[in-house]
Amino acid sequence: MGRAPEEATPVRPDDLTARARIRNAAFALIAQDGVDAATVRAIARRAGVSPSLVLHHFGSKQGVVDEVATWVADVLGDVTRDTDPRAGPAEAHRRRQLRFERMTTETPLLGAYLRRMLLDGTENGLEWFTRAVDASVAGLRQREALGIARPSADVHVTAAMLALLGFAPVLLRPHLEHALRLDFDDEDDRRRWRDAETALLTSALYPRGTAPDGASRAAGGRAAPDE
């Protein structure tokens, strides 16, 4: 089933097969408004076809949803795969990072889709998150072995925290942008996040011994205090 590698040519909607247009439409609708809002009719309208064709190609609505899921997994897989085995682990790691960041800024809907996947609590989301954390663990272990990182007492949990910080601009993008008045389309703001991340990891926030436990778990305010 080998396909010739395509060049990066501009693709116009009409060039795509109806099947691909349907998949894209479903992806966009699911990412923006969720699976429930992505009705067969809405998908068809967006793809410029009849609702029947959606079912003709994918069997059922669930078929479309599944196809989108594996398509996203494939896209993410392409980003993740190491292209040059000669590069060292640290270099490979950095390249993955860059590719992922480029992809999510080029296709902002990917972030929205991932957010939904995670927070829907579906099996898919759990698996994806687990793989991401596992990759983070491997990366941290390598860096420890190379002496780049100090050994952590709890590598897994620490790696999960690193993954969390790295994914946050993607997964919680709208929230961070709103709370911090940032715009992650702007390279400056993206660097602001990265710089703070670096600062946090290269210079202890609290002196050893004192442990205010860092995170403010303080939550929302009252909406209507009437007593």
Place this chain on the structure above:
Amino acid sequence: MGRAPEEATPVRPDDLTARARIRNAAFALIAQDGVDAATVRAIARRAGVSPSLVLHHFGSKQGVVDEVATWVADVLGDVTRDTDPRAGPAEAHRRRQLRFERMTTETPLLGAYLRRMLLDGTENGLEWFTRAVDASVAGLRQREALGIARPSADVHVTAAMLALLGFAPVLLRPHLEHALRLDFDDEDDRRRWRDAETALLTSALYPRGTAPDGASRAAGGRAAPDE
């Protein structure tokens, strides 16, 4: 509208007004399966009343959803409010933390509800997150002023990261439990997270100068590589 402070008496479902039972049922359903899955009929069934009564009390389904939202905000507000003004800022902060943690372990659905609130991208979720980050900023500023924390170049972003780390066990609880094989019902596992958090913040992970950018942004694996 003053109400006498109630004692902590066990409350049986039959003791609650139908209105309260409906609200609770809606809260649980929304938290577990989302707003769309929480149909008027499902809410009524769970509350042991007729669908008509739901609308009789709340006017419309949106009315129920709104009521649940402000109810959650109230509950969260009670947790957040400072009870003892004589306690110092650091102590107040720690108390808020403890209360929030107790509440979310007592009522696990709260976490699920917050997760969905963030996911939907509703105005509510954005506001709540912003308030949480603001509180975190204030806390960090105080700790800086008190000399507990080293000054951050970017207080806002740093505070957001702290908030993120603190909220993660609540917001991404199922994902972290799955990826790290933890059980946050277990006090030991909760401490494991807190300890790693403390370690990360009291001892620089990377030596100054080197900046591998920490987070592994590596994403999922391939599902069906057929080319």
Place this chain on the structure above:
DNA sequence: TCCTCGACTGTACAGGCGTTCAGCTTCCTG
């Protein structure tokens, strides 16, 4: 030329949705 097959459409149906409304109890108040 005929036949077949895949892409594609329009119509129809059953079921679930939110909502309306008339009518029933039950309880409080004058």
Place this chain on the structure above:
DNA sequence: CAGGAAGCTGAACGCCTGTACAGTCGAGGA
């Protein structure tokens, strides 16, 4: 005791959903 308000129900509505199905069209092989 009368009467009205409040709590509560069942039936019905119009709408939208996913899906089934018959049928049209055009390209390609016998």
